[in-house]
Amino acid sequence: MFNFVPNLVMDWNEKQIQILEVAEKLFAENGFDGTSVRQISKEADVNVAMISYYFGSKEKMLEALLDYRLADFKIQIESILSKETKYLEKIDEIVALVVMRVHKNRRTHKIVNFEYSKDSRNISFENYLKQKNENFKVIEAFVKKGQSEGVFSKELNIPLIVPTILGTYFHFYYNKKFYMALHSLPDDVSLDEFVHKTLTKHIQQTIKALLTYAN
Structure with missing residues (x-):
């Protein structure tokens, strides 16, 4: 086989x-x-x-x-982090990448969320979770470096950064009929454009505010 x-x-x-x-x-x-x-x-x-x-x-x-679906995410993140750009510019790129990927692969996320919650299932999520953990470690190292250089706040719950991005996206998408009416989006093409421009910018601003907020 x-x-x-x-x-x-x-x-x-x-x-x-x-x-x-x-x-x-x-x-x-x-x-x-x-x-x-x-x-x-x-x-x-x-x-x-x-x-x-x-x-x-x-x-x-x-x-x-x-x-x-997870295979090249770490490579893309590391490519962003290797650039000679400022910390907040890298954050913008990371957020845009996460939103782009989750919007494109939202079917997979729907499947995972449903299947992973089941106990009686002969499906191994071991490799999936391993890849997610490796991806998190890359982001964690970047944020900690930013903290050590005084760019990011030290009062951060780093594991909640990505869930903040995903939570905002999925709340929007699972209520898309409401938000399409609210923002006068007539079709899926306009929805996609809104996600990649307006929603992404909003999440970028949110994450940067979170990272730089000083208690």
Whole structure:
């Protein structure tokens, strides 16, 4: 059986990515339990044997999907932090990256939030949590360095920075009908533009205020 443990997006071939994206769509629409491998194979236009060859099971396919969506995040963050820019400029880039990725991959987040809350599930989140922890350590080291140089407040709960970004985004998105009416956004195109410009700017301002606020 194909050993599916790649570390970077480039390790997936086009067919594997197609299958994962179809599975993501169906899991988000119908739920994990409500989606069969046969449905995935039909919509992805591949046979069931190919899915079995690549992933082994539906549970392993979900694990692979989480790996796929998180694979290059650490690289992108480290690329931002390696630039010769000021701390607050890097914060703006990090926030924009997080919002862009979560908006693009919101289906995956919906699946994870639902499945991770279940106790009776034969799905391993070990690698997913390991990657999230590694990503957090990169951000934590950056914030602590900023604190040591007097740029960021020392009165910070660093683990709550990313949840603050995500919480603002998901509150907006899960109430999008209300906010689309409130901001006169006629369609999904205008919604996307609002997220990437107005909402992102608001979250950037919030996070920078949080980081630099002195008690």
